[in-house]
Structures are given as C-alpha cells and as structure tokens.
C-alpha cells in the first residue's frame with residue numbers, strides 16, 4: 620500500500636520485527652532517491668533538506684510537507700504508529716508545543732510524510748514506545764533527569780511536562796533531546 624495509512628493492528632511493529640533486526644534491513648537505498656519516488660507518486664517535488672538525524676533524512680516538498688526517510692524498518696514502524704495514535708486522538712499540539720500532522724506513509728520506502736512545524740515543537744518518534752512504559756530504577760531515572768536538566772537548562776521543567784503529557788496518550792518518548800523537543804529557535 621502506498622501513500623496511505625494502515626493501522627498498527629494490520630502490521631504490529633514489535634511482533635513483525637522481533638529477532639535479528641539487522642537481518643531485517645533491506646539493501647541500503649539512497650535517501651533522496653526514496654524521497655523522490657515517494658514525492659513523484661503524488662506529483663510533488665523535493666525542494667530541499669529540512670534536517671537529518673541518526674535515523675533518517677528529512678526533506679521538504681513543494682507542498683510544504685516534510686518527508687522523513689527512515690533508515691531502518693523498525694524505526695519507520697515506530698514513527699508511523701505514533702503518528703497514527705496522534706491522528707486517532709486528533710493531536711496537533713501538546714501544551715504550547717506543535718506536533719506534526721501525519722499526511723501519508725509508505726511501507727516499502729519507509730517514509731512518513733507530515734506537516735512542517737516551527738518551534739516550539741515535539742517531533743521524532745522513531746525511538747518512541749507505544750503503551751510500553753520503560754521500567755528503569757529510580758537511580759537510573761534520577762541520573763537521566765539530571766543529565767536532561769543540564770542539556771535543556773531553564774527549559775527542562777517545560778520539557779519534562781510535555782514528556783509526561785505524551786505519556787497520557789500512551790506515547791513514551793525515549794529520545795528526549797533539544798533537536799527533537801525544540802523549545803525556541
């Protein structure tokens with residue numbers, strides 16, 4: 620299925636990809652080629668790169684949408700499933716933070732298309748867990764919170780509140796960093 624949305628029930632990511640993740644990867648494909656084939660199916664053009672991270676490259680289209688090209692199927696499945704949850708709950712904002720809206724996805728190209736957002740925003744759900752709270756000890760959580768407070772400075776209170784707000788929707792953010800939770804420009 621292309622450029623359409625399927626439910627996580629049709630393709631549960633965890634069950635589908637248990638086992639050796641590396642063996643599940645397809646041949647590496649060039650990100651821009653994949654973005655261009657996705658865009659071409661809807662008559663869109665790629666007009667620049669919005670950003671990149673450890674799991675993807677994100678391109679801008681001439682329809683002001685963002686095309687996130689993921690490098691592993693498990694990350695694609697996680698990202699897509701969180702966006703499906705957000706769409707189901709009609710969430711485009713959490714507190715003051717904008718959240719991109721899902722526009723489409725492609726299971727073969729490992730692409731998620733979404734709206735472009737401006738700070739403050741929360742994005743990047745490639746490592747997020749749905750309905751799976753992490754079971755860390757209080758010491759580990761305290762160390763994590765101290766490291767994040769150092770990283771985010773004065774904004775940490777606001778960031779921690781938005782992380783908790785996502786948990787209300789069953790979305791557990793694991794990659795909490797300024798590039799993904801952007802408080803201001």
Ligand SMILES: Nc1ncnc2c1ncn2[C@@H]1O[C@H](COP(=O)(O)OP(=O)(O)O)[C@@H](O)[C@H]1O
Nearest residue numbers: 670671672673674675677685719735736743798
């Ligand atoms: N929808 C979007 N709107 C605006 N900027 C975006 C959007 N998606 C991604 N970006 C930019 O691209 C960067 C990488 O995207 P991200 O989803 O974090 O990828 P990765 O999972 O590889 O870290 C982000 O930090 C942000 O700067």
Ligand SMILES: [Mg+2]
Nearest residue numbers: 672743798799
């Ligand atoms: Mg990121």
